[in-house]
Amino acid sequence: MSNPYAASATDLAAIREICEAYGFCLVKGALTAAQLEILHAGMKAEAEAHTGRPIPDLLGLPLVRHIYFEPVLLAIARSLLGPSLVYDGEATFNFEPAIGSHTLNPFALLHCDAIGMPHDLRATWRSPTDAVYRAYRFGIYLQDYTHASGALKVIVGSHRGDPQTYIGNNLMCETLSNRMIGARKFKYAETHHPLHNLPSQPGDVVIWNLRTFHSAGAKLFVDDPAFAVHPDLEQRFSDQPGLFAPPPGPRNAVFFDYAAPTEDIDLYLKYRARPSPSSVPGHLARRSDDPEAIALAESHDVELRFDPVIVALAAEIAVLERRPSPPAAAVAELRNRLCRLLARHREYSPYFPLFDREAFARSPNPNAAVDTALAGIAAASQREGVLSAGAA
Ligand SMILES: O=C(O)CCC(=O)C(=O)O
Numbered sequence: 001m002s003n004p005y006a007a008s009a010t011d012l013a014a015i016r017e018i019c020e021a022y023g024f025c026l027v028k029g030a031l032t033a034a035q036l037e038i039l040h041a042g043m044k045a046e047a048e049a050h051t052g053r054p055i056p057d058l059l060g061l062p063l064v065r066h067i068y069f070e071p072v073l074l075a076i077a078r079s080l081l082g083p084s085l086v087y088d089g090e091a092t093f094n095f096e097p098a099i100g101s102h103t104l105n106p107f108a109l110l111h112c113d114a115i116g117m118p119h120d121l122r123a124t125w126r127s128p129t130d131a132v133y134r135a136y137r138f139g140i141y142l143q144d145y146t147h148a149s150g151a152l153k154v155i156v157g158s159h160r161g162d163p164q165t166y167i168g169n170n171l172m173c174e175t176l177s178n179r180m181i182g183a184r185k186f187k188y189a190e191t192h193h194p195l196h197n198l199p200s201q202p203g204d205v206v207i208w209n210l211r212t213f214h215s216a217g218a219k220l221f222v223d224d225p226a227f228a229v230h231p232d233l234e235q236r237f238s239d240q241p242g243l244f245a246p247p248p249g250p251r252n253a254v255f256f257d258y259a260a261p262t263e264d265i266d267l268y269l270k271y272r273a274r275p276s277p278s279s280v281p282g283h284l285a286r287r288s289d290d291p292e293a294i295a296l297a298e299s300h301d302v303e304l305r306f307d308p309v310i311v312a313l314a315a316e317i318a319v320l321e322r323r324p325s326p327p328a329a330a331v332a333e334l335r336n337r338l339c340r341l342l343a344r345h346r347e348y349s350p351y352f353p354l355f356d357r358e359a360f361a362r363s364p365n366p367n368a369a370v371d372t373a374l375a376g377i378a379a380a381s382q383r384e385g386v387l388s389a390g391a392a
Contacts, residue, residue: 005156005196009072009205012079019080020132023159023212026198027205030072031140039067040142040225043252047095053285058091058256059297059304060287068256069300073138073205078353080136080207086260088269089137089288091256103150103251106217107228108231110155110171112163114136114211118351119275123266124163125211131212132159135259135268141206141251145218146199147225148248153218154204156194159209166193166213168316172230181243182193182223188233195228203246210257210268217251219244261303263349270352274305275315275381283312289341306341307354313338314377339366 005022007014009030018025031039042063046055059065067073073129077085094102114125114133125133129327145151158166166172174189180186197218200206208214219234221227222245237243259265275283286309287293297304313334320331342360355376363369374387 003199005198009076011366012076015076015207016079019136019207019209022156022197024156024198024206024214024249025077026200027207029203030076030205031070031203033203035070036140036142036257037062039140039254040252042066043093043095043254044097046093054146054282055092056285056287057089057228058254058288059087059293060285060290061093061314062292062383064093065296066256067140067254069296069302074258074300075337076303077138079176081258081260082132083301085301086259086261086265086270086305087270087288087297088257088259088265088305089286089308090272091138091229093157093252093254095252096250099247099250103217103247103249106150106215106251108215108217108234110166110213110215110231112158112166112211112213112234114264114268116264116269118267118349120272121267121352125268126161126163130160133264134262135257135265136207137201137210137255137257139200139206139208139253139255141253142201142202143248143251144201144202145197145220145248146331147220148245149217149219150251151200151220152208153195153197153215153231154208155191155213155226156196158193158213159211163213174306179224179227181205181221181227184243186237188229191230194213195230196226197226199225201292210259215367221245260390261348266348267351267365269305269307270354271352273311275311279308280312280315283308284316289337303346304344305344310338310345310354311377311381313341314374315381317374318378334372335367338373342370352380352388 005018006026007018009027015025015027045063046061058068096102117123117358155166171191172208173192176187177190178185178187198206215231287308317334320326355373359372360369365370
């Protein structure tokens with residue numbers, strides 16, 4: 001294959017080699033047209049069913065969650081991460097029936113998602129031994145981005161080294177370069193590390209390490225589609241008619257992570273779980289703890305973590321219990337759900353524990369156990385300097 005960043009879905013060794021060398025891989029031909037049709041129909045139905053409401057996470061969506069357990073994808077994930085996989089809850093889809101706000105306002109900021117270090121939950125992850133972060137995001141894009149705008153952009157090799165290297169002006173060269181694009185001459189600042197727009201086609205899966213810096217919705221030059229520039233430069237030229245190719249259609253895509261149960265991933269989960277008044281409703285809407293999702297995960301030997309749901313439930317219970325007349329039935333339901341999740345909860349690091357599991361297990365009854373955990377979660381939220389939803 002001529003693209004050095006691409007490998008066939010059946011060539012697990014090549015996928016792993018490319019991911020470890022560059023931090024991402026374009027996996028060709030992973031899904032058939034029939035599978036994509038079913039996926040698209042499921043996304044459409046779930047989007048319609050949740051109009052005006054927060055959409056649950058992927059495993060909470062009965063019409064779409066099967067994609068997470070496709071054998072070809074699990075085989076790739078296990079070849080990258082080893083046999084033990086964890087679903088970290090960072091899994092969703094974008095769907096709109098025609099080009100609209102999702103397609104026209106992609107998150108075009110270079111960033112990486114690997115956050116959480118033992119000394120600081122908000123620090124970007126880095127390895128003292130140049131290890132590769134133990135989680136990958138998989139993106140299934142339903143349009144052809146070989147010549148159209150909307151692709152994923154990555155900084156090649158940005159999964160390794162000091163993350164500061166890839167941020168802001170550190171990434172930019174000082175001197176300006178010239179390039180002819182069609183008949184126009186462009187002056188622009190190059191980057192110290194190459195950028196690449198992934199030319200994915202329907203059926204491909206785009207994989208990137210959570211430490212790889214990336215941005216959404218790359219603009220492709222009509223006359224030079226393989227030339228990738230910094231998103232800020234795309235923005236600067238965005239008013240030049242005919243320079244960039246239009247999107248091929250709505251930017252409908254599914255995203256989900258596979259992770260390994262390591263200390264780094266534990267910190268990432270805890271970072272993602274921190275409550276804020278705006279995050280709690282979305283976290284409460286997650287449904288990957290429904291019995292069918294749990295059974296599916298168990299039958300595929302995938303572990304589930306529910307940290308964001310646990311923390312959001314704690315925040316919501318605190319709010320309701322502070323009311324002059326707490327709604328007893330609603331509180332009881334939330335406490336039951338929380339109790340089930342706390343009983344399953346297993347952490348992979350000693351840092352920033354969500355609550356005291358031993359005190360929880362020693363409690364004389366479920367209500368006392370939940371009270372103990374609620375106190376621990378509230379204290380942890382405060383320690384990490386995060387405004388708890390209950391305090392809003
Ligand atoms: O929309 C995309 O292509 C990428 C989404 C993204 O930036 C992310 O999942 O972190």
